[in-house]
Amino acid sequence: MIPESREPAPASRCPVPLLPPAARERLVAETIDRYQRYVNPGLARLFKFGGSETVEWAALDCLVWDAHGREYVDCACGPAIFNVGHRHPRVLAAVRDQLDRMPMSVRTMPSAALAELAERLAAFTPGDLCYTFVCNSGAEAVEGALKLARLVTGRVGFVAMQEAFHGKTLGALSATGREYYRAPFAPLVPGFTHVPFGDAGAVDDAIGPDTAAVILEPIQGEAGVIVPPPGYLREVRGICDRRGVLLIADEIQSGLGRTGRRFGVDHEDVVPDILTVAKALGGGVIPIGAFIARPALWGPFGRQPYIHSSTFGGNPLACRAAIATLEVLEGERLPERAAAMGERFLGRLHDLRRRYPAVIRDVRGRGLLLGVEFVHSDYALMVAAEAGHRGVITFYTLNKPEVIRIAPPLTITPDLIDRAAAGIDRAVAEADRVLASVRAAAAERA
Numbered sequence: 001m002i003p004e005s006r007e008p009a010p011a012s013r014c015p016v017p018l019l020p021p022a023a024r025e026r027l028v029a030e031t032i033d034r035y036q037r038y039v040n041p042g043l044a045r046l047f048k049f050g051g052s053e054t055v056e057w058a059a060l061d062c063l064v065w066d067a068h069g070r071e072y073v074d075c076a077c078g079p080a081i082f083n084v085g086h087r088h089p090r091v092l093a094a095v096r097d098q099l100d101r102m103p104m105s106v107r108t109m110p111s112a113a114l115a116e117l118a119e120r121l122a123a124f125t126p127g128d129l130c131y132t133f134v135c136n137s138g139a140e141a142v143e144g145a146l147k148l149a150r151l152v153t154g155r156v157g158f159v160a161m162q163e164a165f166h167g168k169t170l171g172a173l174s175a176t177g178r179e180y181y182r183a184p185f186a187p188l189v190p191g192f193t194h195v196p197f198g199d200a201g202a203v204d205d206a207i208g209p210d211t212a213a214v215i216l217e218p219i220q221g222e223a224g225v226i227v228p229p230p231g232y233l234r235e236v237r238g239i240c241d242r243r244g245v246l247l248i249a250d251e252i253q254s255g256l257g258r259t260g261r262r263f264g265v266d267h268e269d270v271v272p273d274i275l276t277v278a279k280a281l282g283g284g285v286i287p288i289g290a291f292i293a294r295p296a297l298w299g300p301f302g303r304q305p306y307i308h309s310s311t312f313g314g315n316p317l318a319c320r321a322a323i324a325t326l327e328v329l330e331g332e333r334l335p336e337r338a339a340a341m342g343e344r345f346l347g348r349l350h351d352l353r354r355r356y357p358a359v360i361r362d363v364r365g366r367g368l369l370l371g372v373e374f375v376h377s378d379y380a381l382m383v384a385a386e387a388g389h390r391g392v393i394t395f396y397t398l399n400k401p402e403v404i405r406i407a408p409p410l411t412i413t414p415d416l417i418d419r420a421a422a423g424i425d426r427a428v429a430e431a432d433r434v435l436a437s438v439r440a441a442a443a444e445r446a
Ligand SMILES: Cc1ncc(COP(=O)(O)O)c(C=O)c1O
Pocket: 137, 138, 139, 140, 142, 165, 166, 167, 168, 217, 221, 222, 250, 251, 252, 253, 254, 278, 279
């Protein structure tokens, strides 16, 4: 991604020193070459397609700088991991303090950090969600939730949603709803039935005697940012209660203030039986995931505390980052801020859609989890690349590549929203111009 001005910015506001120009060029060339030879040649190709003749260098709050000192507004967030902004001072301080004392657990003694995080999560999550298992990533949190549901119910089946994204480990992938990622690894874990998201009747129909749980994202992220119809979550909760199956809410992307409430389920005052969280929980500083369950479900874990475990899960460094993150989310009222800033950003996107009706099919979302759906994935890819050239980072959604996601830090300001929206606007204009001329040339040849 190269912003329009290709000059190294002498007045770069990058908060850390840049390398001298020759060293920068060398770093960029070496990094691309190492991707090509040691990471993944396909990824190297993708970066080149996106115009990435640079590497990431520094970040602060809503801004990112590349090695040349060029500045970007981060509207992708990793995706969705920098809810409190990049390098929030409170999170950094908590991590530094723990780093200087004891970053990892010996595990033969209780960890004060883990215990405090579990208590805070019980208070921060809805209803009587209470017991927490801390792990290291989103997929791991989903794996744990699925295992707990099987253990508690003695049943093996799950109802999941089409186009859902729950991660790419085998169990999480079995819940994920896009064949593109599933088919190469078949057979997956048996017992998963996928139904259309937003259709409560389909959930009811799919539940059978072997169903342990229904798993859903309250607002789907990678499916292209899909907000379900009003009342859907409550209806599914009712169905689960009536049919005696558990409800797992995967809040890994929609949680922690992203959609304008603490959690996606809060929009309908629904309390799931198990809730998964990850991504933004570590404040964008340390990876961490967790699943939290109602007390009545924790019996089997209580009887066999090592039936499910993880060497690094619950390490003090990550727990301190998470505690600080929860404090920032509450202290700075970031869910409320996401709701207000989201309305402003969505307004800009609606305006864009009105001006490009032949290119943009839909704009939607809630809080600061927004999506722009293009008429073809080529537009989404090109707009993301062109927005990068104009200093705005966006990313398409994994299960719906026609959609780019707009998910900036919840700390974003009105000025930065206007700047990002202007960059996206110019990117859409450029993609429209280029793809129209490609189509015209193809038509001429035909
Ligand atoms: C809703 C949801 N669940 C699970 C995951 C998987 O998380 P991770 O990539 O940390 O394994 C993601 C990642 O995008 C997600 O959006």
